[in-house]
Amino acid sequence: MPVDYYTATRRCRLVNLASQLETPTLVRIDINVPLKNGRIVENSLRLDVYAHVLELLSEYAGLVVLAHQGRPGEPELIPLKQHWIILRKLLPSEIDIEYIPVSEMLTKETREKILKLDVRQIILMDNVRLLEDEYYFSSEAALYRFFKGVIKTCVNDAIPVWHRSHTSLMMLPYIGKTYVGIRSTYELKAIWDINHSSETCGIIIGGSKFEKADYMFRLLERMDAFTGGIPAQLVLLAKGYDIGVRNEEYVKTHLKPEQLQIAKEIVRRFDVKHPIDFIVLEDKVPKVVPSERLGDTNGLIVDIGPETVYLYADMLQEKEIRIRAGPLGMYELGFGNGLKLTKMIAGNGLIFVGGDTTQELVMYNMEEVISRTGGLVLISGNAFLHGLSGFNYPSVDLIIKQAENSLPPIQSLS
Structure with a gap:
């Protein structure tokens, strides 16, 4: 049986900051944001x-903050200095936040700074993914050994990355009493609401990857799927469409070979909706091209088409719950048919999930419009779908076990 994490974490949620937090408190968050020309997007x-x-947590304890940006081998893997500058602007002036670069993270000097922390003081450690053992949690992990015996309490508020079993997440219950953070609890409640609802549901899946394939088998047993972005192109390929040489090359370059086979199995078992037209950029000119004519073009797909917007809106108006997961086009270049669809299906029951999806709302000043007209805007993306599909959150499992006094021993590499 899938774990009901909202219920299972009831005893280990952060609910009384004054009594639960002690200085120093270690907080894992997720401020992984899009990059543009080497700079992070400021209005994230x-x-x-x-x-x-x-701001809220620092009222009750001095904080040490862990976070990540990007992945190894990708240009998004950068230090967190830019994030620190933006956080410094966003936080009230009476809260002091210091940035520790990766070269100074695991030093005696940094340890002493942590031990001297007071309320309204924050230390932001550098990108944990710049550390080699972030991906392999063990008792030998340098980050774990550095914090053990120094930290009093921990908070895991990084729900967007809960589907990972990385050191900075898994080590927390082995360092100190660990709580599920306030933002993460809010997003867990959204999963609980969907899983316990008898209302009809549709999910709009987009984005530039197809990491959501594993989730779709489970989700499509319960809800209808509408595709855009790379998933739409992959579904068309799986259905035997010619999507044009450039688009097919792009898809196959960015995806693993087995993902096409997964897509074929998905469309064999389920009625997955795909766009009936696209915006194709050909010779720098955007053109509306029907799906069955994509093979006649040599341009790149940059958005869903106008007829698809109206078709999807008509079909989705019958769904009480409407989940948008991933951009439907290159919104950052001004292609906004995904936003048009969003406006048409806005209101109670609309749920936005994911970093890039929500960034689209922020870019077009729609975040408050959606949230104040009955919709939900959530920062977890794949992790949200991971939990909604019934898969486990490894680091949260450990927090639950800690609360039950059944925390297993840490594995050793030796």
Whole structure:
């Protein structure tokens, strides 16, 4: 049986900050945001959300903050100095936040700074993914050994990365009493509401990857799927469409070979909706191209088409719950048919999930419009779908076990 995490974490949620937090408190958050020309996007919902979280927690304890940006081998893997500058602007002036670069993270001097922390003081450690053992948690992990015996309490508020079993998440219950953070609890409640609802549901899956394939088998047993972005192109390929040489090359370059086979199995078992037209950029000119004519073009797909917007809106108006997961086009270049669809299906029951999806709302000043007209805007993306599909959150499992006094021993590499 899938774990009901909202119920299972009831005893280990952060609910009384004054009595639960002690200095120093170690907080894991997720401020992984899009990059543009080597610079992080300043008006990021994740940075805004976590600035509020840190402001609140720092009233009751000095904080050490762990976070990540990007992945190894990708240009998004950068230090967190830019994030620190933005957080410093977002936080009230009476809260002091210091940035520790990766070269100084695990030093005696940094340890002494942590031990001298007071309320309204925050230390932001550098990108944990710059550390080699972030991906392999063990008793030998340098980050774990550095914090063990120094930290009093821990908070895991990094729900966007809960589907990972990385050191900075898994080590927390082995360092100190660990709580599920306030933002993460809020998003867990959204999963609980969907799982316990008898209302009809549709999910709009987009984005530039197809990491959501594993989740779709489980989700499509319960809800209808509408696709955009790379998932739409993959579904078309699986159905035997010619999507054009450039688009097919792009898809196959960015995806693993087995993902096409997964897509074929998905469309064999389920009625997955795909766009009936697209915006194709051909010779720098955007053109509306029907799906069955994509093979006649040599341009790149940059958005869903106008007829698809109306078709999807008509079908989704019958769904009480409407989940948008991943951009439907290259919104950052001004292609906004995904936003048009969003406006048409706005209101109670609309749920936005994910960093890039919510960034689209922020870019077009729609975040408050959605949230104040009955919708939900959530910062967790794949992790949200991971939990909604019934898969486990490894680091949260450990927090629950700690609360039950059944925490297993840490594995050793030796």
